Amino acid sequence: MDIILTQYSGAILGPIAKLLGWVMNGIYIVLDKIGIQDIGLTIIILTMIIYLCMLPLTIKQQKFSKLSQKMQPELQAIQKKYKNKTDAVSRQKMGEETQEVYNKYGVSPSGTCLQLFITFPILLALYRVIINVPAYVNGVKGVFSNLVNAIYTTDGFDKILTDYVDAGKINNLTSKMVDFSAKDTTAVKNNIVDVLYKMPSDGWNFLQDKFGSLTDLIQTTHDQVEPMVTFLGLNIADSPLSTIKSSFASHSWLMLIGALLIPIISYVTQVINIKMMPQPQQTQTGDSSTDAMAAQMKTMNIIMPLFSFVMCFTVPVGLGIYWISAAVFRAVQQFFINKHMEKIDLNDIIAKNQEKMKKKREKLGISEEDMKKAAKIKTKNISYEASSKEKEEKLKEADEKKKHVKADSMAAKANLVREFNEGKRQEK
Structure with a gap:
């Protein structure tokens, strides 16, 4: 019987997760045909595809950043002109003159926001895919079929698996999330797959102890699943923190070091990535809102790498792989974008932007x-x-x-x- 797992059904992230899962499934099928069954490598290739698709948007954002630097002297002159003037006329004129500068360069004040609005939902949706890969990748789902059917027909399987989940043995899974007493057979089998997919390495020994009659089938399934869900020795469905704890208890020092490297490398690559990005000029404009925004951006550049460092301890290793590969790919991408931006004529960009804005207004009937x-x-x-x-x-x-x-x-x-x-x- 084919196992159809329940995919994430959120109104916003659900469709994005399905699209990412569909692409991920296609990548896995191609790799499988050449004898490679590795979800970690699939995630890396998926990351490259995502950022290649976003390349035009990234270049557009870089152009905006470069134009912003060119605009700064004019914007600062306006802010200085109306410094300490809080009356309605002065604030109105200041806004109009500022907008005239943006119109002159053909850009929008919100030009840097679009990429964040796109990348953040992708990250959240990808999290849903990674913690439940069998729901999206058919090749992984099929490996569990025989074992799931055998466990389902074993008396008392529901109590065994529920007690195991209740003991906190599986990362990102609680007994409230799995229901082995449901009348729907497919739903129960889906929950069994969820448990097996997220099962840590020592969990397979637990299965053999509790389901003695299925020892050979459990071992066969484990041998097939392990290369799929393991990347550089780490289970991609498990978190580095839980891997560190289990490795410390079992004295598996290499595994412990590998788990530690995930958040460390994530932090380092994020810092490198930020260093390579064009940064706004750190000048005191005299305008409190502008200066506060510049200070906030500087703070964000410090916090974001630290945030990725902390988060990578608790999220699945697979998401950490995405985070690292995304930062590395962005750094390589940024190197070539920087080279490209050095050759760009800003006056040509300004002229094109002005023409685009004029056409947009004409479409709206505004001269x-x-x-x-x-x-x-x-x-x-x-x-x-x-x-x-x-x-x-x-x-x-x-x-x-x-x-x-x-x-x-x-x-x-x-x-x-x-x-x-x-x-x-x-x-x-």
Whole structure:
């Protein structure tokens, strides 16, 4: 009977996971035809394909970064011009002049956000695929079929597997996530596959102890599964932290070192990757929001490698492999992009960007003249409101000054004359 595992069904990540799983399955089939059954290598090739597909977007982002550096002197001049001016007119004019600079270079202020919005969901979706590879890769799923059917027909299998999961022996799996009492036979067998796929190395010895009549089948299945889920001696479904614990207990020092290298290499490759990326100029602009953004970017460059270091201890080794291979591939990619960017004529890019923005506005039915008129009208309205407020403030200020005038002073006498004249006018 074919085992059809339940794939992740999230509204956003579900379709992405299915697409990644479909590509991953295709890669595995090609490797299998040449005699290679290795999920770790499949993940590395999948990573290369993902970043090759994202190459045009990466180059676009790099162009934006380069244009941003060229724009900085002009943006800083505007910020300096309106420094400490908090009135509505000044803030409006500052925004308009800043937008004019972006229009001049043909870029959008949100130009660096798109890649993050794409790469982060891919990382989350890939996590779903890696922790449940048999649900997406048919070649892996089929290896478990005979053993799953045999375990399912063994009395008391549900209690044996539930107790094993409850003991915390399997990373990223709890008894709440598996239900061996379900009436749906396919669902129960899917749960058995989940347990077998995530089974640590010593777990197969546990199976042989508990299912003595299936010893030969368990050994045969383990011999087939091990090269698939093992990369450089590490189980890709297990976490480095759990591998370190079990290796320390069994004195498997090479395995322990290998598990430690996953987060360490992840940290190092992330740092190298950031160093090779074009960095924004670290200058004090005088604008608190801009300076805060630059400081935040600098902090993120420190935190992100540390984040990957910590996370790689607890996530499956397979995700750590993706993280490392992605950083290495990005570093190689960045080397050639940097060479390419050195030869690019920025004036040519600016002209093309301006033309693109003009065409977009024309499609929306917005002309340059319409934008200028709208800006003038808005500025006039704000100027009128601001002038009215200024008059009110001046009148209040004059009233306050009158309160503090001495009774016998010339100013007090002048006020009395003015009030007398105003009274006479009102009588008429």
